[in-house]
Amino acid sequence: MNPVQDSARLAQLDLNLFRVFDVVLRERSLTRAAEVLFLSQSAVSHALARLKEQLGEPLFVREGRGVAPTPFAERLAPEIREALALFEGAVHRTRGFDPRRDVGSVTVAMNDLLEPSIVPHLVARLRESAPEARVRSVRLDRPRLERDLASGRVDLSLDVEQPTGADLRHTLLLRDTFCVVGRRRRRLDVAAYMAAGHVTVSSRRTGLAVEDMVLTRLGYQRDVNARCQSYEAAFHIISGSDLLLTMARRRAEQLHSMVGNHLMPMPLALPPLELHVYWHRQSDSEPRNRWLRTELLALAGALATGTK
Numbered sequence: 001m002n003p004v005q006d007s008a009r010l011a012q013l014d015l016n017l018f019r020v021f022d023v024v025l026r027e028r029s030l031t032r033a034a035e036v037l038f039l040s041q042s043a044v045s046h047a048l049a050r051l052k053e054q055l056g057e058p059l060f061v062r063e064g065r066g067v068a069p070t071p072f073a074e075r076l077a078p079e080i081r082e083a084l085a086l087f088e089g090a091v092h093r094t095r096g097f098d099p100r101r102d103v104g105s106v107t108v109a110m111n112d113l114l115e116p117s118i119v120p121h122l123v124a125r126l127r128e129s130a131p132e133a134r135v136r137s138v139r140l141d142r143p144r145l146e147r148d149l150a151s152g153r154v155d156l157s158l159d160v161e162q163p164t165g166a167d168l169r170h171t172l173l174l175r176d177t178f179c180v181v182g183r184r185r186r187r188l189d190v191a192a193y194m195a196a197g198h199v200t201v202s203s204r205r206t207g208l209a210v211e212d213m214v215l216t217r218l219g220y221q222r223d224v225n226a227r228c229q230s231y232e233a234a235f236h237i238i239s240g241s242d243l244l245l246t247m248a249r250r251r252a253e254q255l256h257s258m259v260g261n262h263l264m265p266m267p268l269a270l271p272p273l274e275l276h277v278y279w280h281r282q283s284d285s286e287p288r289n290r291w292l293r294t295e296l297l298a299l300a301g302a303l304a305t306g307t308k
Contacts, residue, residue, distance in 0.1 A: 026153035029066040078150040097287035103130040149280035
């Protein structure tokens with residue numbers, strides 16, 4: 001197709017179709033996209049068919065009960081999301097950003113183990129300042145994180161500090177220390193700690209937990225007798241055994257009030273646990289994303305001082 005034909009085709013494009021494309025890409029479901037857009041599923045399907053016809057390329061394929069983007073759609077997505085963000089930013093600058101009206105659906109990616117200590121507080125906070133907002137916590141997928149943030153499928157991500165490319169931004173959200181949890185209080189020195197059996201918690205099937213990565217770097221290797229998927233389960237294991245659990249103190253204090261056990265200082269000088277919030281560079285100055293980051297940082301400050 002020559003440049004004149006290209007220009008004519010682009011002039012006929014309905015920009016609303018890109019909004020539909022963006023939401024379907026984020027939701028991976030025509031049904032959920034229709035709910036977000038307040039359209040019928042057939043209207044969403046028709047819009048995608050029109051966009052496919054105008055662009056001359058397939059955009060989505062069926063995957064299970066939902067849809068998955070084609071390679072062409074994956075390549076198109078970051079620039080479409082950036083263009084939509086520019087439009088949204090222009091509108092917000094004109095009429096002023098109002099969280100009670102403009103936040104909409106918020107998707108935050110995080111490790112499963114973080115969810116109990118972050119999401120309830122986040123939902124409560126947003127219900128006060130943005131009562132119409134809908135909060136979704138999704139599992140963190142590190143290999144896809146940059147694409148998820150660029151496409152808008154994920155607004156923000158919470159994770160320990162990771163190597164990132166030039167398009168990802170991050171800042172420190174929370175800092176915490178390790179403590180040791182046991183059924184009974186005991187005097188723990190390094191020798192007693194290393195001689196004990198341990199429970200570790202990880203959402204992954206294999207690989208070292210965070211505390212074991214740190215211990216390995218210091219030249220220590222523990223005897224891990226049990227590995228489970230949640231700290232709640234680990235607390236119950238501890239209460240019926242002489243095993244020890246090493247974890248973040250703030251989360252341990254939350255569980256201690258429900259389950260019991262004893263919290264003891266970590267006998268080794270381990271570096272603090274640091275949790276960061278991540279976003280895509282194209283959202284740096286986007287009012288909605290900037291406001292969400294501010295709210296998360298304020299929430300983190302409240303959690304750190306025990307005022308939440």
